[in-house]
Amino acid sequence: MKFTYLELNGWRSFDDIKLELHPRLTVLTGANGSGKTTILNLLGQHFEPTPEFTAVPQYLSGKFGHRSDIRINGDLLVGDQVPESMAGLIAYSDRGDPCRFFVPGPTGPTFNLFFMNQRKVDGCYISFRRPISRYVTSTIKRQVGEAAPAPKELLNELRTAQADATENELFEILKNQLLLCARHDNPPPLAPLVPEWFSVFEHLLHRALPHEIQFRSFLVRQSELVLLTEAGEFAFDGSSGGIASVIYVCWKIFLCSLVFTEEFVVTIDEPENHLHPSMQQSLVTALIEHFSRVQFIVGTHSPFVVTCWPDSSVYALRFIDRRIRSELLESSSLKTSTPDDILKEVLGLPFTMPLWAAKRLEPIMERYSTHVMNGELYQSLVSELKEAGLSELMPETLEMLTNPPELE
Numbered sequence: 001m002k003f004t005y006l007e008l009n010g011w012r013s014f015d016d017i018k019l020e021l022h023p024r025l026t027v028l029t030g031a032n033g034s035g036k037t038t039i040l041n042l043l044g045q046h047f048e049p050t051p052e053f054t055a056v057p058q059y060l061s062g063k064f065g066h067r068s069d070i071r072i073n074g075d076l077l078v079g080d081q082v083p084e085s086m087a088g089l090i091a092y093s094d095r096g097d098p099c100r101f102f103v104p105g106p107t108g109p110t111f112n113l114f115f116m117n118q119r120k121v122d123g124c125y126i127s128f129r130r131p132i133s134r135y136v137t138s139t140i141k142r143q144v145g146e147a148a149p150a151p152k153e154l155l156n157e158l159r160t161a162q163a164d165a166t167e168n169e170l171f172e173i174l175k176n177q178l179l180l181c182a183r184h185d186n187p188p189p190l191a192p193l194v195p196e197w198f199s200v201f202e203h204l205l206h207r208a209l210p211h212e213i214q215f216r217s218f219l220v221r222q223s224e225l226v227l228l229t230e231a232g233e234f235a236f237d238g239s240s241g242g243i244a245s246v247i248y249v250c251w252k253i254f255l256c257s258l259v260f261t262e263e264f265v266v267t268i269d270e271p272e273n274h275l276h277p278s279m280q281q282s283l284v285t286a287l288i289e290h291f292s293r294v295q296f297i298v299g300t301h302s303p304f305v306v307t308c309w310p311d312s313s314v315y316a317l318r319f320i321d322r323r324i325r326s327e328l329l330e331s332s333s334l335k336t337s338t339p340d341d342i343l344k345e346v347l348g349l350p351f352t353m354p355l356w357a358a359k360r361l362e363p364i365m366e367r368y369s370t371h372v373m374n375g376e377l378y379q380s381l382v383s384e385l386k387e388a389g390l391s392e393l394m395p396e397t398l399e400m401l402t403n404p405p406e407l408e
Contacts, residue, residue, distance in 0.1 A: 001121045002093040002295040011087035015323035022313035028299045030317035035324050036299030040267045044125030049163040052110035092119045123265035124256050130245040131171035135237040148181045148195045151258035182218035201254045208286040241274035263293040272302035280304040303342030360388045
């Protein structure tokens with residue numbers, strides 16, 4: 001089962017959200033606070049615990065209470081008689097009647113939505129929180145000939161941890177799970193059994209981790225986890241935030257692929273977290289290529305994730321008159337867009353130069369913006385930019401003088 005459509009209206013700042021969800025990859029992008037995480041949490045509730053929604057404190061009939069941000073015809077309802085209200089609907093690949101979800105009226109500090117006609121959807125939700133590496137003394141030990149835990153058991157532990165554990169605790173759980181499955185330094189038959197599927201996971205990491213290190217495999221040595229790479233051997237506890245993040249994301253999705261026999265859904269909040277731009281370009285691509293049965297739905301601020309896959313649906317969530325609306329972006333224009341294009345046209349940055357350079361450039365722009373450019377003015381502009389240390393910004397300056405950015 002996959003998702004095919006989501007609609008949101010009249011709840012929080014959502015005004016007109018209509019998302020046709022692509023069977024392989026849907027990308028949600030937009031400013032902070034534009035609702036990407038809320039939408040991913042909403043879908044993620046189909047397959048694992050996700051954070052409850054938070055209500056807004058207010059006085060209700062002279063006493064303290066909370067409201068769940070329900071709107072009718074754009075007007076916010078307040079007071080202690082606010083009715084339960086439908087916030088939207090979700091459609092599925094079975095083409096049956098859609099699931100409708102409702103927001104409660106008066107509520108406590110946190111609340112959950114009510115779902116009517118909700119389907120069973122297999123999948124996993126990966127929040128924006130990632131494991132943070134630190135040295136952990138592991139007490140995990142397997143006996144000679146002992147089998148690794150079942151993938152379902154490992155996946156359930158990760159699901160519970162994502163809801164409750166800190167980033168350091170997530171790392172400890174990830175390390176312990178890999179210790180239970182990886183090859184030991186001891187030669188057979190003195191070593192525990194290695195699951196046949198673990199080498200497939202290592203092959204996935206060979207593609208997903210930075211090409212420069214050329215990851216080969218894991219090795220358990222003296223109860224510690226070691227990464228074997230062409231660049232050398234590294235203790236897992238010393239992994240960078242990016243390396244730990246990629247391993248965690250790949251591991252959780254890989255466990256899903258072992259547990260679920262049919263197609264399933266993966267929602268990822270900010271897959272670019274901790275990642276170098278080159279890994280932002282490659283991670284989601286590697287996941288799509290490896291997991292052919294998966295529908296990915298991701299929320300991102302990265303222009304590299306926005307353009308990572310040609311056959312996808314990309315939606316910008318935009319604030320229009322202080323309300324959030326969705327806009328489907330044309331795939332043909334995205335295919336040829338540069339990161340600067342995405343940052344300006346999709347994410348709404350008026351310029352991509354450093355702020356200190358923009359401040360120096362502003363008075364120069366003001367002096368030239370009311371004149372028609374000619375040879376004399378051009379030479380004068382070149383001189384002023386050089387004096388301000390901004391010579392390299394000449395192309396951007398001319399572009400802004402010709403086509404000034406429209407600020408909202």
